[in-house]
Amino acid sequence: MSIAIGRTGVVRLVQRGPCTLSGGAPRPPIHVVAGVLRDASGRVLLTQRTAGRDLAGLWEFPGGKCEPGEAPDAALARELREELGIEAKVGESLIQVPQQYADKRLLLDVRWIERFEGTPRGCEGQALEWALPEALARFAVPPADRPVVAALVEPPLCLVTPDPGADGTQWLERFERAMERGVRRVVLRTTTPDSAWAALATEAAARCRAFGADVRISGDVELARAIGIGLHLRAAQVRASAQRPVSHDVALSASCHDADELRGAERLGCDFALLGSVKPTASHPGHPGLGWARFAQLRETASLPIYAIGGVAPDDLVAARAHGAQGIAAIRALWPSGSAHSDLG
Numbered sequence: 572m573s574i575a576i577g578r579t580g581v582v583r584l585v586q587r588g589p590c591t592l593s594g595g596a597p598r599p600p601i602h603v604v605a606g607v608l609r610d611a612s613g614r615v616l617l618t619q620r621t622a623g624r625d626l627a628g629l630w631e632f633p634g635g636k637c638e639p640g641e642a643p644d645a646a647l648a649r650e651l652r653e654e655l656g657i658e659a660k661v662g663e664s665l666i667q668v669p670q671q672y673a674d675k676r677l678l679l680d681v682r683w684i685e686r687f688e689g690t691p692r693g694c695e696g697q698a699l700e701w702a703l704p705e706a707l708a709r710f711a712v713p714p715a716d717r718p719v720v721a722a723l724v725e726p727p728l729c730l731v732t733p734d735p736g737a738d739g740t741q742w743l744e745r746f747e748r749a750m751e752r753g754v755r756r757v758v759l760r761t762t763t764p765d766s767a768w769a770a771l772a773t774e775a776a777a778r779c780r781a782f783g784a785d786v787r788i789s790g791d792v793e794l795a796r797a798i799g800i801g802l803h804l805r806a807a808q809v810r811a812s813a814q815r816p817v818s819h820d821v822a823l824s825a826s827c828h829d830a831d832e833l834r835g836a837e838r839l840g841c842d843f844a845l846l847g848s849v850k851p852t853a854s855h856p857g858h859p860g861l862g863w864a865r866f867a868q869l870r871e872t873a874s875l876p877i878y879a880i881g882g883v884a885p886d887d888l889v890a891a892r893a894h895g896a897q898g899i900a901a902i903r904a905l906w907p908s909g910s911a912h913s914d915l916g
């Protein structure tokens with residue numbers, strides 16, 4: 572595996588095989604803790620890796636390796652003292668990203684910094700930049716940091732729509748209610764694509780625009796073009812696509828089940844993937860689900876943001892983030908029931 576800087580400034584992994592010891596056992600990950608420091612105007616601190624170190628020149632969240640026996644909170648407070656000259660109160664976890672590099676496996680454990688004393692400065696000669704979250708995408712970052720940046724700025728929930736059935740009006744009402752309850756990313760999907768679906772999807776896309784939500788259509792390049800929204804590829808389409816099916820100014824994402832498909836999604840320049848099924852689901856009887864440990868292993872091989880899908884609900888968000896997921900994607904768990912008072916929960 573080698574590392575290449577892509578068009579978007581994100582550094583991408585070029586995978587040539589699993590990162591293993593000569594005997595074939597995976598190397599244990601290096602536990603790296605990093606902190607998200609914010610200033611009064613909500614800007615986030617990035618620091619630039621200095622010349623002569625791995626990933627030199629790239630921008631990262633300040634932090635470093637846990638020493639043997641050292642607790643992660645203490646390690647992060649020590650790193651921030653050494654690197655920035657501040658005393659920091661380490662807070663909750665943002666995301667834990669397992670990531671394979673050419674020469675090592677990493678667990679990038681990112682914590683919010685609740686508060687700090689002192690003014691951060693580059694004690695090791697590193698450059699510092701405070702950037703608004705929406706500007707973070709402009710920085711060239713290591714592969715493990717791409718899911719971290721996404722966790723800071725992109726929606727944690729992704730609704731995949733259920734079939735509209737016979738009552739399109741009711742479907743649209745429920746769709747709007749999902750938006751009202753905070754869904755800000757949608758994959759419009761049906762198993763019965765027809766002209767009624769095209770009309771409904773057009774309506775749903777207009778609702779998304781009104782709510783400022785990101786929206787893509789599953790599987791149908793022509794319909795995506797006609798409505799003027801992003802495209803979401805089915806896993807079989809990822810496998811069948813030699814090149815990106817839409818131009819770079821059209822948002823592209825994909826559904827994946829394994830490492831090959833994740834690599835395919837990354838190769839096509841998808842900005843996120845859905846990976847599952849994580850848990851057993853009623854729609855796939857007899858399929859045990861990947862489980863969180865396998866989800867994290869697959870997450871390691873790619874650097875794009877990945878939502879967990881399949882039997883998961885908003886209750887699973889903490890587990891999802893602890894296994895490197897951007898969040899959870901769901902049909903049922905994000906689709907409001909008939910009662911106007913029931914919650915997404």
Ligand SMILES: Nc1nc2c([nH]c(=O)n2[C@@H]2O[C@H](COP(=O)(O)OP(=O)(O)OP(=O)(O)O)[C@@H](O)[C@H]2O)c(=O)[nH]1
Nearest residue numbers: 603605625626631632633634635636677679713715716
């Ligand atoms: N601190 C930090 N390290 C990161 C990030 N992303 C990422 O891939 N890494 C990788 O994590 C590894 C450990 O980080 P580090 O080099 O800061 O470790 P350290 O502060 O203990 O420094 P040292 O080993 O040079 O003494 C490096 O390989 C680095 O490239 C990030 O956002 N922050």
Ligand SMILES: [Mg+2]
Nearest residue numbers: 633634635636
């Ligand atoms: Mg460091």
